[in-house]
Amino acid sequence: MAYLNENYLKLQAGYLFPEIARRVHEFCEANPQAAKRVIRCGIGDVTEPLPRAAIDAMKRAVDELGKRETFRGYGPEQGYEFLRSTIAQHDYRDRNIDIADDEIFISDGSKCDCGYILDILGDQNKVAIPDPVYPVYVDTNVMAGHTSRVKSDGSYENILYLPCTADNGFVPERPREHVDLIYLCFPNNPTGAVASREQLSSWVEYAREHEALLLFDAAYEAYISQPGVPHSIFEIPGARECAVELRSFSKSGGFTGVRCGFTVMPKTLLAKTESGKKMPLHPLWHRRWSTKANSVSYPVQRGAEALYTPAGGEQVRALIDHYMGNARILRAAAAEAGMTAFGGINAPYIWVKTPDGLTSWQMFDRMLRDLNVVITPGSGFGAQGEGYFRISAFNSRDNAEEVARRLERLC
Numbered sequence: 177m178a179y180l181n182e183n184y185l186k187l188q189a190g191y192l193f194p195e196i197a198r199r200v201h202e203f204c205e206a207n208p209q210a211a212k213r214v215i216r217c218g219i220g221d222v223t224e225p226l227p228r229a230a231i232d233a234m235k236r237a238v239d240e241l242g243k244r245e246t247f248r249g250y251g252p253e254q255g256y257e258f259l260r261s262t263i264a265q266h267d268y269r270d271r272n273i274d275i276a277d278d279e280i281f282i283s284d285g286s287k288c289d290c291g292y293i294l295d296i297l298g299d300q301n302k303v304a305i306p307d308p309v310y311p312v313y314v315d316t317n318v319m320a321g322h323t324s325r326v327k328s329d330g331s332y333e334n335i336l337y338l339p340c341t342a343d344n345g346f347v348p349e350r351p352r353e354h355v356d357l358i359y360l361c362f363p364n365n366p367t368g369a370v371a372s373r374e375q376l377s378s379w380v381e382y383a384r385e386h387e388a389l390l391l392f393d394a395a396y397e398a399y400i401s402q403p404g405v406p407h408s409i410f411e412i413p414g415a416r417e418c419a420v421e422l423r424s425f426s427k428s429g430g431f432t433g434v435r436c437g438f439t440v441m442p443k444t445l446l447a448k449t450e451s452g453k454k455m456p457l458h459p460l461w462h463r464r465w466s467t468k469a470n471s472v473s474y475p476v477q478r479g480a481e482a483l484y485t486p487a488g489g490e491q492v493r494a495l496i497d498h499y500m501g502n503a504r505i506l507r508a509a510a511a512e513a514g515m516t517a518f519g520g521i522n523a524p525y526i527w528v529k530t531p532d533g534l535t536s537w538q539m540f541d542r543m544l545r546d547l548n549v550v551i552t553p554g555s556g557f558g559a560q561g562e563g564y565f566r567i568s569a570f571n572s573r574d575n576a577e578e579v580a581r582r583l584e585r586l587c
Contacts, residue, residue, distance in 0.1 A: 192311050192556035223572055226429070226434070227491035228487070255471050256477050258477075259478075260280040267423075280438050281439045281440075285431075293461075297357065300450075302336065309366075340369070346367040346518065356389065357388065361395075362393075368520055368525045388418065391419075396524070398427070398496055399427070399523050423439075428483070436476050501576075503525070506526050506580060516529040535553075547585060551566060
């Protein structure tokens, strides 16, 4: 009999969003009339159709695959040059950020890359993760064997949790101790917070002082609206020597079901062996991709490329404006209901303090039972998320306005 990876046994009962889906399913089965009124503002999944530019580009690509003279088989493991060069130019070099085409690695989403990156990093790294934050960061480290037992509050030994609270604007402070690997997510999921240039500069300074690696998740950078807020960690001098950036087309281009993202792995980025020898991570990351994957399908990469055309850019902006319009409606409604709300300005999430001393899951049950609205309990994002819940603005305008009306009942 084969042995299993016992690190999976350390995981909590279920990944947050499947657990939410399970509870919603049970409620709907028991309450068929209420089930017809349920509006889902939990998982951050897009609802609006794909941009026309992406649709047309993917159709043309499929047609190419249907002709012998334009058919393509396996593509480059790192992604096609046409997409990598477009990303490097538009997202970085046009913004005076020095990123080369071959420092871009195309993937099927930043969620996957959050876990894949651990393939090339050692088990002895001391890991620091913000709390609350996207649960994939913690769970993938548990799966990889980087943690010990789970504690009573749901946290794991051997991870340094960086508290993100209203007092620090949900931006973690530098630890006083040494860590090797630090996860940062801005605009933040779930709180919607952003980090200033000064705050990110402080983190880059810490990373360089400690020879640590920053894993910077910028999946929501396209939603930043306030001037002066960095869109990339590489806007900070020195970040090329200490950071990897993860990005996605899921929320900007509506690609949650299409699947495409990318990682920026600078060739100047080093890590060390147990003997202390410093070596570049770029060739190891390339080796990982060439061995374990064949990148993303050709039609999808053509669709992603089309998002950078003038028409595609306008259509992406319209999508973002739609969701951020929802965010303004939902944040205002939460405030009108007497609740303290954060986010919803540079990210499509509203982070709300639970009223009446309710726990996060009690609030989840109350919203589902009384309002037939699905939200995400804050405790699912970490111990510091207890006493909060997240409302996703990814929805139709009609649904957002209806949720706003239902929130009035909580007054």
